[in-house]
Amino acid sequence: MHSSMPPRAVSAAFDDPNLVADAGLVPVMRLATRGRLPELVRETVRIRGTDNSGGANPAAKVTSLIAAMCAGADSIEDADRLRHGAMPQLFGGIRAPSTLGTFLRSFTHGHALQLHAVHRRFLSGLAAHTPLLPDAGQVAFIDIDSTHKRVFGPAKQGARIGRFRGIRTLHPLLATICTPTARPVIAAVRLRQGKSADSRGAERFVTETLATAAEAGCTGIRVLRADSQFYNADVVAACRRAKTHFSITTGMNPSIKRAIAAIPKGTWQPIRYPRAAVDPDTGELISDAEVAEIPAYTAFTGRKKAEQVTARLIVRRVRDLARPAVKGEQGELFPVWRYHPFFTDSPFETLQAERQHRHHAVIEQVIADGKSGPLAHLPSGKFNANAAWLILWAMSYNLLRAAGALASVFHAKATTATIRAHLVHIPARIARSARRLILHLPRRWPWQHACTQLFTTVHTPPEAA
Structure with missing residues (x-):
């Protein structure tokens, strides 16, 4: 493989507002919603404090961190990858890394136990909606x-x-x-x-x-x-x-x-x-x-x-x-x-x-x-912040496993790095037609059928699936 263009014939400009690098997060986070993740966080996690303590709307912050981990983040700063291109058109409630860091540092031991409860109930929700543990x-x-x-x-x-x-x-x-x-x-x-x-x-x-x-x-x-x-x-x-x-x-x-x-x-x-x-x-x-x-x-x-x-x-x-x-x-x-x-x-x-x-x-x-992923670093100096980071990694791991189980038999047993490469890291261009967003994905994507299976399954109402 070699470059087909002369050096002077190629240029780069970061100027397209309609592109995304991780279009596979659309069905993955839809699956998280089907597993009631935002609802469970709102019901269970209670962080109170001053206005700058990071306690407001914990559901948006937890889902932002989990989405970033699903996309490969191994530090709080890596969550900034959720704010590129057309991502704000696909997802609401994306939080900046500084806000997410403040949120994690506001955790106490009690808040970590609340997050444990969310993880436990979220796993049950994923197992109920996906073939996550066949023959269990x-x-x-x-x-x-x-x-x-x-x-x-x-x-x-x-x-x-x-x-x-x-x-x-x-x-x-x-x-x-x-x-x-x-x-x-x-x-x-x-x-x-x-x-x-x-x-x-x-x-x-x-x-x-x-x-x-x-x-x-x-x-x-x-x-x-x-x-x-x-x-x-x-x-x-x-x-x-x-x-x-x-x-x-x-x-x-x-x-x-x-x-x-x-x-x-x-x-x-x-x-x-x-x-x-x-x-x-x-x-x-x-x-x-x-x-x-x-x-x-x-x-x-x-x-x-x-x-x-x-x-x-x-x-x-x-x-x-x-x-x-x-x-x-x-x-x-x-x-x-x-x-x-x-x-x-x-x-x-x-x-x-x-x-x-x-x-x-x-x-x-x-x-x-x-x-080799989110635990490459425990990103904070605060023990309870790192405890929360560990729990969030566990939830993102289970979420990717559930997405792989829905996509294909191969991805049900693949590593999370493979699931990210095949199902999450898909570039897409956003277009609009009849008040709907259309994701234009790469032609001849090698794992097109698995991606289509995942996308169709999670966007079909549960009673019709």
Whole structure:
């Protein structure tokens, strides 16, 4: 590909008031309205203060921030992209970045909780109007994990030097919902200080997440999956109160080691991965493993008897390629194994439960998606402003996932970066005819059919859709 015009034959002028760069925001924000986002914000978020506190009309400010994130904004200043060309003709209530920054800085912890409630109800609305979580009435998986987000500057509230030496971080907690046929959506998020323990507030967070999953249509079998930092009696108790199964990595404590050592040799079942996996410790590719199960393992024996839990302990072992095999007395070589146990009351058979537990890593894709988009920066020095920014990212993520689910089968499983490139970043020219606005879009747009499907669906009345 090369330029077809001589250098002197090309010029540029930013002078056309009828052009927009992100015409795909039209159906996306229509979908947000169908999910009752502006109405939910007006009903729930109550920010009061002086005239310059940013408290007036929170619905316009929340939708402006979410629209900017859907278009790729990773800072408050990026929201200015909503005010170019003919965008004011397509959208009302667009707010300037300075107004949006003031609005975020006016948040308190209570206001962040109000925004959490909006996110929870908005997810339920999207799930009701789109195939966001297909087959959720049969089986759904709820994944919980935490991550660290590096920040810069000593004035950033809540940032601490914790797990990573010399690096200041904030510590978000994240929960997602997925089904065997759908990519995950975000059920809940929490922003915490950099030195917060991974499991701090986990019981309450799990309780809220499982309630959100039920409201979003997950009425069948539910399985909560988590890493070893969430292996505690309170998390398991929260699952059982919500009638949800659990599948939690245990780590290798002395009790687990004794239980694994007692597994009879003949009970190990071979398993071959359909795709080779990377060993997290050695970096080697592993394609073979063995799995065994202890049907009745009692966990949390240091707690009161009523708080102890007896369930299945499933153990996967792989050859430790970093250590050579041990030579025995008769000269044969005994392989050295690495063990990966998890505690579960899953209703599925052993090998299926083990495969499902490994799929917990899907939450890492959501975290990476956020860090390559709106979470590239936590834009404010105020902790509660950053907490609000995190919740707004979760809502924009779910909104794009819902738009992709309506557009095509391919976009239902695409990354949000792909959805933005295919469905949102569409240039258009505005024209008027018979008191109607017409969007003239590029001829031969490669994803024309998906865009048309999305546009038609969200602009059809719900009763006629």
